[in-house]
Amino acid sequence: MSSPCDPEYAPVGDVGAALMMIDSQLRALYDSKTEADPEQQRMVEQFAATLGPRGIDEVLDGACTIIYMFMKWLRLACEDHDKDVIEYVVPSQVATMRMMPRTFRPETIPTMVGLLVAAATGLSPNLWRAQYGRWTEAELNPLEATAVLLAERINRISDDRDFATRLITEALSKSERG
Template identity: 55%
Template sequence: MPPVWDPAEAPVGDVGAALLMVDARIKEIHEPEDESEDGAEAERGELNRLFVASAGAEGVQELLDGTCTLLYMFMQWLRRTHEHGDKDVIEYVVPPLVATLRMMPRSVRPQTVPTMVALVVAAGTQVSPNGWRSQYGDWTPEEMNALEATVFLVAEHINRIAGDHNFAVRMIAETLTRVETDGD
């Protein structure tokens, strides 16, 4: 396996920021604020634009790498969980993911779905998703939206398995805390 595809060699990125992004989306779905709030989607879009502008290219790359690391971590949990039940993670994760992504054509462009599926398959087969993706050049804005949706959907898949809307985020947050504690 080329070094960049090896998860141990791949850049980790800003997993904390990626986790906050996923957590915010999960809370949006499960703990909606005032439903009558007009312009909330436009406001989120503007906040995302401001974040990207303030983070600069390096910050955006750190977020993308962190998001791919988060996807890898989620898929490793799913792989172990499915293998424990003698099931194939790809068989149980990819079809519902594709079906859901295809139902979101405004947020996830159809041409990005194969890339998202490949990222999930890479992560599920213990290949670095950001390392795999790096062979195709720079990320496109459409892929960034699709990546956010993909990681959110994989987290929601974990939450459904666990029967807890906060399980996926809590699992990663606890892992990050342990890593920080062990590193001190």
């Protein structure tokens, strides 16, 4: 039986813009900066300001698409090692989220976990979230951070700092060609 949260019904969104924001955060993380580069942060904020409400919704959908793709990759990697992706990914993600109270207010953690579980079970994270109403402003930063944490985990597993970004970029290239 098909679910209304099936990925085939989900808008893909602006995956390129979402990936740019995620990659920017990863680069700051890998450069061991304690704070984001102010110039880089200003450019991201200027970019976000030009999007308008419709553009922001597109980037949110794009971030959810990326989370879905990352969780699919992690699910396949876990299956290759007879592991359950939810058991392998979610507890450590929650532990990391709890260590970051300025980024993940306690009330946003269940939503981010729901996104991960939805994606891990083959559901669209954005359609799963949409059934509870519009995104709140308090959820925007945690959504981006959730995608960044997944990307960093994939990079660590693959021992390649650019693997997660390349994974999405290659998928985008293939979808444009075919």
